[in-house]
Amino acid sequence: MKRNKKIILLCHCILNCNSKVEGLSLYKGADEKILKYLIDKGYGIIQLPCPEVTVYGIKRWGHVKEQLDTPYFRQHCKEIFIPYLNQIKDYIKNGYKIKGIIGIDGSPSCGVSKTCSSSKWGGEVGCEFGIAEKIIDLKIINGKGIFIEEIENILKDNNLNIKFFSIDEEDISTKNNLIKLLQDN
Template sequence: MNVMAHFFEDNRSKQFVLVPFCVLSQAFHAKGLVKYDWGGVVKPIVQTLMDFDVNIIQMPCMETLFMGGTATGLNREPKGMSHYDTPEFREACRSKALEVVEQINGIVQNGYQVAAILGMEYSPSCAVKVQYPPRKDQTNRGVYMQELINLVEEQGMDIPVLGINRRGIGPTVKRLTNILQTATSQAIHYRS
């Protein structure tokens, strides 16, 4: 093999996964919500993403932004859906979700694949389908995730969405692994 040719080969991964901001930085959670073995990144999730060698995009932390940014937002108390499900917060979420969808469009237009969008269960912003306490009469999806998924669906994009449940991380890792295996085999199929 020509060693120089190999050196200059572009070896970038063609796959992306979008993650909530706190997956790479749990200090951005509201106070008292980081109770697991990993205090920085959500290790089992990040390890799985690393194992599959995907590009990771950190989506915005809407609660921190809405609380005035990092200086004030990092110190916020945990609040539920009744606090965050307001027209103002929803509008802020939609506006950021639009930027994220624009990014997804650019990725896809350039021949890359968005293998998954991850959410964070129990979050009034980023949950995919679990809240505590559960909402019987309304969706359990967080406000940011509602806006993001609506926009993705409006654009006719079919991207797997998975909520990370830190209280039972094993099943989440299993589902993520399945999603990434499927994405990898599709990518191989498209190449061949």
């Protein structure tokens, strides 16, 4: 039997950059460096759903965490994760190892260590609506995105201890760090 019963869950856009807000991807389709490593090491890979594209579609604007921090979006995040929770439980019960969940730092949904923030971002776009001030107020802060927060809560409620890892697409060193962390864990 060749399977090694080792599984990792990835945020959706690591396997499909087309879910990202248009203009944001630095790769053509899937993140080759991360995937090559995971495939070479024999991981089974589960792709989580993209919480943003399944609500707002591909023509959405980039959001900040404050905009997504609503009961409606949190509810959506919970609902789309439940089928994956059930898979995780079943795999663990049958002796499989869930190595972790890889998120996307900087995302208002999938950030693990960093997310994007602004109290001013939103409303109409245009000079007459203060777009310059809104842009200046955008910042990356330490913290999780809404989807990751909800996943973390659900795992905790189910007494599941699963590690979170992350990459930042714009910082290649985070991919090297991730590979090192996976080797060490």
